[in-house]
Amino acid sequence: MCQNSGMAQFQEMMRQQLESSMHAELEKLLNTAAGEEREVSRKDFEGFKNLFHRFLQVKGPSIEWIKIQRPPEDSIQPYDKIAGTAPPDNVADCLNKLVVVKLNGGLGTSMGCKGPKSLISVRNENTFLDLTVQQIEHLNKTYDTDVPLVLMNSFNTDEDTKKILQKYTHHRVKIHTFNQSRYPRVNKESLLPEYIFVSNIDNLGATVDLHILHHLVNQPNGKRCEFIMEVTDKTRADVKGGTLIQYEGKLRLLEIAQVPKAHVDEFKSVSKFKIFNTNNLWISLSAIKRLQEQKAMDLEIIVNPKTLDGGQNVVQLETAVGAAIKCFDNALGINVPRSRFLPVKTTSDLLLVMSNLYSLDAGSLTMSPKREFPTTPHVKLGSSFTQVQEYLTRFESIPDMLELDHLTVSGDVTLGKNVSLKGTVIVIANHGDRIDIPAGSMLENKIVSGNLRIMDH
Numbered sequence: 001m002c003q004n005s006g007m008a009q010f011q012e013m014m015r016q017q018l019e020s021s022m023h024a025e026l027e028k029l030l031n032t033a034a035g036e037e038r039e040v041s042r043k044d045f046e047g048f049k050n051l052f053h054r055f056l057q058v059k060g061p062s063i064e065w066i067k068i069q070r071p072p073e074d075s076i077q078p079y080d081k082i083a084g085t086a087p088p089d090n091v092a093d094c095l096n097k098l099v100v101v102k103l104n105g106g107l108g109t110s111m112g113c114k115g116p117k118s119l120i121s122v123r124n125e126n127t128f129l130d131l132t133v134q135q136i137e138h139l140n141k142t143y144d145t146d147v148p149l150v151l152m153n154s155f156n157t158d159e160d161t162k163k164i165l166q167k168y169t170h171h172r173v174k175i176h177t178f179n180q181s182r183y184p185r186v187n188k189e190s191l192l193p194e195y196i197f198v199s200n201i202d203n204l205g206a207t208v209d210l211h212i213l214h215h216l217v218n219q220p221n222g223k224r225c226e227f228i229m230e231v232t233d234k235t236r237a238d239v240k241g242g243t244l245i246q247y248e249g250k251l252r253l254l255e256i257a258q259v260p261k262a263h264v265d266e267f268k269s270v271s272k273f274k275i276f277n278t279n280n281l282w283i284s285l286s287a288i289k290r291l292q293e294q295k296a297m298d299l300e301i302i303v304n305p306k307t308l309d310g311g312q313n314v315v316q317l318e319t320a321v322g323a324a325i326k327c328f329d330n331a332l333g334i335n336v337p338r339s340r341f342l343p344v345k346t347t348s349d350l351l352l353v354m355s356n357l358y359s360l361d362a363g364s365l366t367m368s369p370k371r372e373f374p375t376t377p378h379v380k381l382g383s384s385f386t387q388v389q390e391y392l393t394r395f396e397s398i399p400d401m402l403e404l405d406h407l408t409v410s411g412d413v414t415l416g417k418n419v420s421l422k423g424t425v426i427v428i429a430n431h432g433d434r435i436d437i438p439a440g441s442m443l444e445n446k447i448v449s450g451n452l453r454i455m456d457h
Contacts, residue, residue: 048183069246076333083211095145097194102201105154112387116157134363205342226287227328230280239268241276347391382410
């Protein structure tokens with residue numbers, strides 16, 4: 001007992017020493033800033049000190065696997081049940097209670113682009129940001145409303161985004177920006193509107209859904225739902241996505257980073273955890289205000305290890321906005337169609353949304369009625385296609401993909417104009433080889449390999 005007590009005292013002393021050292025380092029950093037930047041940084045650092053304090057207090061995993069339960073049936077509603085009611089008469093009233101927030105902090109580096117990812121062209125010369133503005137402007141014009149767009153920028157994207165916003169001055173949508181907090185990384189060794197709709201700007205399926213909004217706004221007072229998370233059915237591509245569980249009587253987001261190693265395969269199982277978080281979130285602003293004032297927004301800390309260019313190992317302390325679901329009253333998951341989750345993370349995703357699989361109308365992409373299958377094809381483009389600029393030079397025009405099931409392309413491959421892809425198509429140029437698919441080609445269930453032999457598959 002005495003030994004345990006001594007160890008606890010030692011650990012507490014070490015924690016205090018680490019906190020004291022961190023505070024001293026933050027003060028040194030603050031002294032390098034001036035004026036307005038210094039005040040913004042001071043506010044950010046106060047938030048970071050709180051996060052770092054909680055990080056040092058964490059003992060073991062944030063969840064006990066044995067306590068995990070499936071969510072009650074009524075806590076995840078099928079979208080059809082919510083959309084099955086007649087369209088609301090008071091659409092304009094609902095929309096006037098809404099603010100659309102897009103998370104716009106990411107750069108396009110994963111696709112070889114400089115600057116904000118939201119400024120990459122994805123369809124008919126339209127960027128992610130163009131499509132978002134078109135969607136909201138369409139709502140405002142159709143229903144004579146004034147839904148504003150709020151962009152949460154990062155210090156990486158703020159300046160470039162603000163420059164580009166001038167082009168929307170004559171559009172019918174008011175655009176506001178604010179910066180997410182800027183927290184240091186840690187050396188590894190050492191209320192007018194009532195609701196916000198939050199989503200990632202690169203999820204082209206995350207449009208304002210009037211059925212969900214109506215459901216949110218028209219709850220009886222005692223059962224007022226403060227937080228809705230859109231979830232959708234898992235496929236093999238989504239096995240790492242966060243899922244909803246029941247934990248100690250509350251609906252809670254479970255991320256793969258929180259899962260003990262022994263249970264990772266179980267977490268990835270589609271039979272036990274059937275749905276995942278799309279990060280399309282509908283949240284009550286008055287509830288956010290209440291929780292902030294009570295300091296009750298207690299989110300699990302995600303420790304994200306990274307390696308800097310110089311090889312130094314650091315940890316980035318993060319919290320996921322979806323994890324806040326456990327703090328809100330009467331939280332709900334809605335199992336939405338897959339069409340509301342259309343993220344563009346890679347050029348393989350980009351090929352899908354640029355193709356004739358989708359139709360574009362008022363900034364919204366919808367699956368073409370000409371496609372017979374409701375699912376999208378599985379596309380895997382090799383490393384020669386990773387960067388957007390190179391990807392664009394390899395397609396003279398985007399192929400016809402209406403009847404495509406699976407496409408794998410690897411190596412030095414180009415496709416001419418008006419190529420049509422059907423069924424399963426695999427094109428592999430071996431090292432040192434080059435394959436040019438001629439204009440007008442129709443590849444149906446074909447394997448094209450390095451010696452240019454074309455075989456039926």
